[in-house]
Amino acid sequence: MSLLDLDAAELEQLAADVRARYDELKAKNLSLDLTRGKPSSEQLDLSDALLGLPGAGEDVDKFGADVRNYGNLGGIADIRELWAEVLGIDPATLLAGDSSSLNIMFDLISWSYAFGNNDSERPWKDEETVKWICPVPGYDRHFAITEHFGFEMVTVPMLDDGPDVDAIEQLVKDPSVKGMWSVPIFGNPTGISYSRRVIDRLAAMETAAPDFRIVWDNAYAVHTLSDEFPDNPNVIAIGEQAGHANRFWYLSSTSKITFAGAGVSFLASSKENLNWYSHIAGVRGIGPNKVNQLAHAKFFGDAEGVRTLMRKHAGILAPKFAAIQEILEDRLGAYGVATWTKPEGGYFISLDVIDGTAERVWELAKQAGITLTKAGASFPRGEDPRGRNLRLAPSLPPLEEVTEAMDGVATCVLLAAVEKLGA
Known part of the structure; x- marks a missing residue:
């Protein structure tokens, strides 16, 4: 199923529901940030022992x-x-x-x-x-x-x-x-x-x-x-x-x-x-x-020490990535308005929305207190020829903020999509 499969009445009903949900989102007065791939404080804490090294006399x-x-x-x-x-x-x-x-x-x-x-x-x-x-x-x-x-x-x-x-x-x-x-x-x-x-x-x-x-x-x-x-x-x-x-x-x-x-x-x-x-x-x-x-x-x-540390990082990051995958599939999977990558590592997820709507999704998110990396940033000079790509960076915020922000982003994707279709 996709939005294109809906008849006019179904599309209008969906648009009304999405706009109501967006109004609720803005009323929360959020201040959430998914812009850069920075380690969280919890991740940085894993290396605090560095601050005492190499040690006097060593x-x-x-x-x-x-x-x-x-x-x-x-x-x-x-x-x-x-x-x-x-x-x-x-x-x-x-x-x-x-x-x-x-x-x-x-x-x-x-x-x-x-x-x-x-x-x-x-x-x-x-x-x-x-x-x-x-x-x-x-x-x-x-x-x-x-x-x-x-x-x-x-x-x-x-x-x-x-x-x-x-x-x-x-x-x-x-x-x-x-x-x-x-x-x-x-x-x-x-x-x-x-x-x-x-x-x-x-x-x-x-x-x-x-x-x-x-x-x-x-x-x-x-x-x-x-x-x-x-x-x-x-x-x-x-x-x-x-x-x-x-x-x-x-x-x-x-x-x-x-x-x-x-x-x-x-x-x-x-x-x-x-x-x-x-x-x-x-x-x-x-x-x-x-x-x-x-x-x-x-x-x-030794090298195994590096791998041991990275498994600890994975334990912090993996739930955030999993939450994004679950929310995107639950909120957007049925409508055919977006595709996204499912990485097994790294710091980012690439989200493609309906052509020509990425800038609008970014604007809607910003108005709702959710800061995303600027639409098109993953292209030279910020010029995405299809106007569809957004980069998601879930590493820095706590898991509950990632979840709340991504639910809001999903609402923005749907709202931009129904607007594109004139609903």
Whole structure:
């Protein structure tokens, strides 16, 4: 059944019921927020023991170097080896930095723009046009970086097993296409993970630009909603085996594992890419916060310590995601006015409503005291060509607020739908 199956009288009755329910919603004077994928206080509390680490007299790394001093641009071996085991990669391919992998991503783009990367014929600022592939729906902060540098952002749709590789393989025949954004596991906002088929094709495809790069932002590699962890192929090795050793800039961090603003970030890539990055990073600074790196290494203990912590996160997050699924199915499933993703991990749910109504849903929710991420935010420049996508972020509020907010959002989706149909 869908709204289109209702006759005029049934549609008018439904519209009246939905408007009455919306009036009741506004009368509650709510103030609820589902905008950003932030950890809740309950999640942050899981890592409070970090605040007492590494501990007085325990401020040397595994080689006896004092972490309180300058140096060691690539980060201490203690955390690099531990995190390499978490990701299933060679620690020799991994650098440890400060708290934000997003900062590293900005550096990678800005340094390629200013100087060119190690495979560039010239700095990207000297190119007539720089184009960048953006799978959509995608991560708004990714798009903000390439928009900031004036790149032409070319969208490709996300399919059930990752981005449309057929479309990507055609786009990279253009030498002005210099790179691509990706969130390969439990993607933002869809929760979709790339299949091995997609990964292999991305690694093997020929590109007209010799300095083409894929930003492999593996932000949610261990962010399961269950006790099971996803497969995480080693794209550094896959790229090398495919003859494109320099293809991937692989990013990771502890930002939604320990403290979002005080974690450790990581860059993994080929030796050539890391040498290029380190050469410039060594001019920008003397070294990362190694005290914090050692604190994290001691806090986790080993890779299994990371997985144990993430199971605790899952215990907090999973009920919120389950509540959203239940409410959307109960309130909207019978009417055919929306579809949504059902992720097994990550921080988001992607909601598609009737074409052309996402902005109206956002407005109705705002008027009712429910703040959602702006409609279209998951597209470059906020421009959703079908006007249908909304990103839901349930992690920060308590479960009861998530439930109340989503019931309200469902009412807004229905009201926008009946308005669209003229009822």
